Amino acid sequence: MTNPTSGHTVESFNEEMRREHRTVLQMGALVRHQIRNAAKTLRDEDPEAARKVIADDLEVNALDIQVAAHVEAILARRTPVASDLREVLTVAKIATDLERCGDEAGKLAKLTIHFFDSPAIAPNYQLLQEVSKVAGFVDLMLQESLDAFDARNIDSACEVIRTAESLDGEFRSALRRLMTFVLEDARSIGQFVDVVLAIRALERIGGHAKNIAGYVVYLVTGRDVRHEDLAAIERDLKITDSIS
Amino acid sequence: MTNPTSGHTVESFNEEMRREHRTVLQMGALVRHQIRNAAKTLRDEDPEAARKVIADDLEVNALDIQVAAHVEAILARRTPVASDLREVLTVAKIATDLERCGDEAGKLAKLTIHFFDSPAIAPNYQLLQEVSKVAGFVDLMLQESLDAFDARNIDSACEVIRTAESLDGEFRSALRRLMTFVLEDARSIGQFVDVVLAIRALERIGGHAKNIAGYVVYLVTGRDVRHEDLAAIERDLKITDSIS
Numbered sequence: 001m002t003n004p005t006s007g008h009t010v011e012s013f014n015e016e017m018r019r020e021h022r023t024v025l026q027m028g029a030l031v032r033h034q035i036r037n038a039a040k041t042l043r044d045e046d047p048e049a050a051r052k053v054i055a056d057d058l059e060v061n062a063l064d065i066q067v068a069a070h071v072e073a074i075l076a077r078r079t080p081v082a083s084d085l086r087e088v089l090t091v092a093k094i095a096t097d098l099e100r101c102g103d104e105a106g107k108l109a110k111l112t113i114h115f116f117d118s119p120a121i122a123p124n125y126q127l128l129q130e131v132s133k134v135a136g137f138v139d140l141m142l143q144e145s146l147d148a149f150d151a152r153n154i155d156s157a158c159e160v161i162r163t164a165e166s167l168d169g170e171f172r173s174a175l176r177r178l179m180t181f182v183l184e185d186a187r188s189i190g191q192f193v194d195v196v197l198a199i200r201a202l203e204r205i206g207g208h209a210k211n212i213a214g215y216v217v218y219l220v221t222g223r224d225v226r227h228e229d230l231a232a233i234e235r236d237l238k239i240t241d242s243i244s
Numbered sequence: 245m246t247n248p249t250s251g252h253t254v255e256s257f258n259e260e261m262r263r264e265h266r267t268v269l270q271m272g273a274l275v276r277h278q279i280r281n282a283a284k285t286l287r288d289e290d291p292e293a294a295r296k297v298i299a300d301d302l303e304v305n306a307l308d309i310q311v312a313a314h315v316e317a318i319l320a321r322r323t324p325v326a327s328d329l330r331e332v333l334t335v336a337k338i339a340t341d342l343e344r345c346g347d348e349a350g351k352l353a354k355l356t357i358h359f360f361d362s363p364a365i366a367p368n369y370q371l372l373q374e375v376s377k378v379a380g381f382v383d384l385m386l387q388e389s390l391d392a393f394d395a396r397n398i399d400s401a402c403e404v405i406r407t408a409e410s411l412d413g414e415f416r417s418a419l420r421r422l423m424t425f426v427l428e429d430a431r432s433i434g435q436f437v438d439v440v441l442a443i444r445a446l447e448r449i450g451g452h453a454k455n456i457a458g459y460v461v462y463l464v465t466g467r468d469v470r471h472e473d474l475a476a477i478e479r480d481l482k483i484t485d486s487i488s
Binding site: 193196226 | 305308309312313316319320330333337340419423426427433434437440441468471
């Protein structure tokens with residue numbers, strides 16, 4: 001409650017926060033759209049569509065600026081405390097992470113441009129297969145983290161954190177497979193580098209989904225779990241559960 | 245001013261903010277220490293020291309948690325507005341970016357481990373030269389962004405943003421040089437990938453330095469310049485200067 005003596009102020013705060021909550025979910029939908037579209041431009045071998053995906057980032061950036069400005073105004077005018085304050089801070093943090101996901105999606109779109117916009121040599125399609133796989137994987141992670149935020153669901157948030165912990169291993173396996181392809185055809189080294197960097201960008205999106213899941217735990221419990229491992233988080237949440 | 249009717253509150257706010265300001269600079273010093281130490285472990289071929297650099301990240305993480313908790317407490321108790329509020333939010337944002345720089349420095353330390361901890365093949369020293377160069381470059385950028393924050397100096401902040409705009413080009417040139425080395429010795433493809441990822445991690449530190457410089461412009465002017473290019477920022481700042 002921002003001010004328990006004034007029902008009007010409380011109502012206005014809730015209304016303003018509902019609006020920011022919706023904006024953040026809208027940003028999330030846009031970013032997921034960017035990721036899936038970027039992956040599609042790669043399958044369709046369509047550099048023109050890839051340029052559009054990069055341009056779409058302006059919309060995400062504009063929403064990011066808007067959320068930051070609203071958050072500042074809400075903090076100044078409503079002076080929220082406790083769980084209300086956490087809600088405001090969480091919205092600001094999620095918007096920042098989503099904005100960076102948009103940048104990473106742009107890097108995936110650049111891969112399409114590098115591969116199919118007047119390529120110097122024939123595209124190595126084996127390399128591209130790995131990218132599609134990882135794109136689908138992190139898009140799902142991002143969806144799950146945003147759903148967890150929308151429903152304030154800690155179990156789902158922990159599930160995202162669990163998935164994220166296996167992400168580095170997945171990335172390393174993909175790299176090993178990619179290396180065998182480039183050893184078979186050394187001329188594709190430039191394409192190989194582009195693919196490695198695109199997969200790294202996608203891995204970063206998975207990292208942002210993990211951050212968002214961490215914020216959900218903070219939002220609901222007040223606990224900052226960003227630097228803890230999942231076992232510690234779940235153990236403590238269970239203890240809290242059994243006490244309450 | 246948090247509350248112009250109470251000198252005591254204003255004084256306490258300023259005191260608390262001085263403390264957070266110092267903590268953020270301390271975090272910055274630690275992270276720069278990590279970057280330089282990680283680069284040194286590579287020159288010294290010392291995987292043991294590299295493990296220590298990775299362990300040092302715990303200290304940075306602890307400071308990050310501390311700043312976030314203090315920021316939340318200051319917002320709840322002091323309810324700052326206007327430039328005071330911007331100061332609180334800036335400190336929180338810089339701490340988040342510095343914490344991520346610490347993670348990236350850890351990736352550089354991992355390169356030392358991959359190269360020199362029971363390596364499968366002889367290290368390709370040509371590949372490593374590029375890493376040292378980029379490490380020195382982004383360490384300097386980070387220092388300049390932190391100095392700009394400490395002095396609230398917009399000109400220095402713009403200089404960091406200018407440097408950051410050339411960073412992608414530098415990265416691409418380094419990649420091209422690295423590719424020629426791996427073409428001469430295809431067996432070093434695994435080392436090549438590790439180096440590419442380490443340089444990408446360093447480039448991310450440069451990106452965080454740019455973010456910090458952007459927050460300095462926001463802190464001083466109230467303007468959110470994260471998604472603007474430098475020419476637009478400088479033009480508008482000049483116009484503001486000549487009016488005031």
